[in-house]
Amino acid sequence: xxxxxxxxxxxxxxxxxxxxxxxxxxxxxxxxxxxxxxxxxxxxxxxxxxxxxxxxxxxxxxxxxxxxxxxxxxxxxxxxxxxxxxxxxxxxxxxxxxxxxxxxxxxxxxxxx
Amino acid sequence: xxxxxxxxxxxxxxxxxxxxxxxxxxxxxxxxxxxxxxxxxxxxxxxxxxxxxxxxxxxxxxxxxxxxxxxxxxxxxxxxxxxxxxxxxxxxxxxxxxxxxxxxxxxxxxxxxxxx
Numbered sequence: 707x708x709x710x711x712x713x714x715x716x717x718x719x720x721x722x723x724x725x726x727x728x729x730x731x732x733x734x735x736x737x738x739x740x741x742x743x744x745x746x747x748x749x750x751x752x753x754x755x756x757x758x759x760x761x762x763x764x765x766x767x768x769x770x771x772x773x774x775x776x777x778x779x780x781x782x783x784x785x786x787x788x789x790x791x792x793x794x795x796x797x798x799x800x801x802x803x804x805x806x807x808x809x810x811x812x813x814x815x816x817x818x819x
Numbered sequence: 820x821x822x823x824x825x826x827x828x829x830x831x832x833x834x835x836x837x838x839x840x841x842x843x844x845x846x847x848x849x850x851x852x853x854x855x856x857x858x859x860x861x862x863x864x865x866x867x868x869x870x871x872x873x874x875x876x877x878x879x880x881x882x883x884x885x886x887x888x889x890x891x892x893x894x895x896x897x898x899x900x901x902x903x904x905x906x907x908x909x910x911x912x913x914x915x916x917x918x919x920x921x922x923x924x925x926x927x928x929x930x931x932x933x934x935x
Contacts, residue, residue, distance in 0.1 A: 710862075737920060739922065746927065747927065748909065748925045748926055748927040748928050749863075749909070749925040751922060754916065754920075754922065756916075756920050762916065764922075796862055796863065798863075802920055802921070806851070806913055806921045806922075806923070807853070807865055807868060808865075808923055809865065810855075810862035810863040810864070811862050812860075812861060812862045813860075813861070813862050
């Protein structure tokens with residue numbers, strides 16, 4: 707039972723480059739989320755998806771793009787990376803319902819030089 | 820919008836002593852509250868949740884949380900702390916997404932340090 711996986715786990719890139727972070731879940735959960743974690747801010751929602759081909763912005767979407775062509779995958783793309791996007795990125799999934807417990811991947815630590 | 824606050828950035832406790840990590844909430848309607856734990860270089864792990872019913876919720880690893888409606892609090896507790904409980908703890912509340920459906924809004928986290 708793989709659950710939810712993220713790749714790469716660590717990434718170093720340079721300002722202006724495009725970077726794609728991958729997220730894959732094996733539960734067939736309808737909802738998927740991308741968060742960034744920064745000291746003093748906790749977790750902030752970047753984008754989410756309610757189902758394949760349905761995505762919407764969260765609190766901090768600027769500079770990011772998402773897609774969801776298949777239920778199990780939810781890649782996050784930084785179109786032109788900036789230093790302020792240095793962070794730890796977490797993907798999560800949940801099954802829509804009353805409780806909406808989210809299950810998180812292990813995270814990707816991204817450094818933009 | 821719903822919100823939670825974790826008033827302590829760090830909590831220190833001796834091993835074997837009881838621990839409390841505090842969380843207060845602000846919601847309209849019935850609160851659905853969660854606790855997650857994050858160990859170093861790991862993702863968040865679900866500990867427990869309050870939806871309705873008994874005010875004392877039991878979760879994983881011996882943790883429990885007490886829901887108090889009059890004080891709008893949802894404090895995480897454990898009767899006897901272990902060094903291995905040292906981690907970052909997040910309180911969260913269910914909130915509505917603008918496009919429909921639900922999300923979790925997280926607090927800023929509390930670092931728990933359990934010392935020998």
